[in-house]
Amino acid sequence: MTAIGRPHTAPTPASPGPGGSVLDPRAVAADPDRIKANLARRRADADTVAGVDRIVELSGRRGGLVQERDELRARRNSLSDEIGGLYKAGRRDEAEARKAEVAQGNTRIAELETELGALEEELRATALGLPNLVDDDVPEGTSEADNVQVGTWGTPRTFDFTPQPHVEVGEALGILDLERAAKLTGTRFSVLRGLGARLERSLASFFLDLHTREHGYTEVAVPYLVHARIAEGTGQLPKFAGDMFRLAEPLNGETTYLVPTAEVPVTNLHRDEILEAEQLPLQYVCFTPCFRSEAGSAGRDVRGLIRVHQFHKVELVWVTAPEDSDAAHASLVRHAEEGLRRLELPYRSMLLSSGDTSFSAARCIDLEVWLPSQKAFREVSSCSNFRDFQARRMNLRYRPPGEGGKKGKPAFAHTLNGSGLPLGRVLVALLENYQQADGSVVIPDALRPYVGADRIALGD
């Protein structure tokens, strides 16, 4: 049967489909220098920046070719009409003369279409490789060192003993078993046991309840496998194929990946749709496992639950009208933060610098939770506003209100998402922040109804 293949680095061509123009081609053509300046802000490489000029050039050539082809088609259509009439009138030789002209035109049309096909494929591939533009007010910078702290909450607890890393805490309690996990799938996997497993399951219920009951999200359950085209829609493909696990065999005829985050299937739910303005905003919350190859992260966070090939996450996804996405982003961040506050975990929020903002995002706020053993804040949530970047890729539109109460032309929606929250890393934070001198771990109040215990002690 179908096996899971090794992550691959060669970009898989996703099936061609509609959309695929990443940045607004008109906007690119109108002011390529502005686009290039923005790409420079996010430290795009020279090849990427060169793609802008290539797009301008290809788009221009495309227009001419399309026009010539359409004129030939128009001629063919009218000639065909005439031929029909001539046949009916029995004027065969006149019909034959027109047939000859159509045949000639068809030859040229075929040439043009071959040329157009190649040109459009290159245009598409080039456009898909361009990252989103970062917002103007995103802080200038090259890396996470340039991120700007925009908020902080809680006070790290003071310990009268040396706080242990989560691995020591969990293994000592018998709720975390990395050795046995390694027997099954090698490094970067975990096995939870007893109240450890229950605690993780409780976090899922807790976050889902929080967001559905208090924050207005609709819960969805989705496939954990997606076709390549879907991963292209959110921006994982074509550039980051190596970050995902790919099935060794096509599924239902198409190249298929394990989801790296619920963002991918959930954001794509409404691809190729035109949503009514009244339907917006859409707010989805979705619990899924997440599979990541972690290619290129060898040696980083090798121990424990912080960086693993499989973890669980509750994800928040929004689809909004363009004018509402800034407010939605603020709400999204607040909703994710609320998860940490209810669990009484200290955190800070960081506005990512231009160089640290991910490929698809226009702006991103990371939430970082305090880990006592590392005396450091570690990322638990990236809340991003993608503006219309993903929507263009997946042809996700809505119908804005038009002039005088009439309906307007379909326009691209905005999409956003953020973790709310990842179970593994939150579990790490709980084990570390709530550990006691005797090795037990106190369960925060908010989780006690879910866990059915107020503490995890040795022997539980």
Place this chain on the structure above:
RNA sequence: GGAGAGGUGGCCGAGUGGUUGAAGGCGGCAGACUCGAAAUCUGUUGUGCCGCAAGGUACCGGGGGUUCGAAUCCCCCCCUCUCCGCCA
């Protein structure tokens, strides 16, 4: 896995190879009638691409083919439904 049926506009549903982007109905929108509403009547009501525009062009699940011309004919694929088998 085996056998069969089917995929047409927001929905239902016609469609003989040639004014069919697509009849008809429902729904939606606008107007008339009304004090208002219902009912009725009239009109209108898809999306992409090229173009300043006028306009042109493409799209009837997807792709290929036949033809001067394809929603209509042929081939391949995908999806949905029914029955059988298997299975959580």
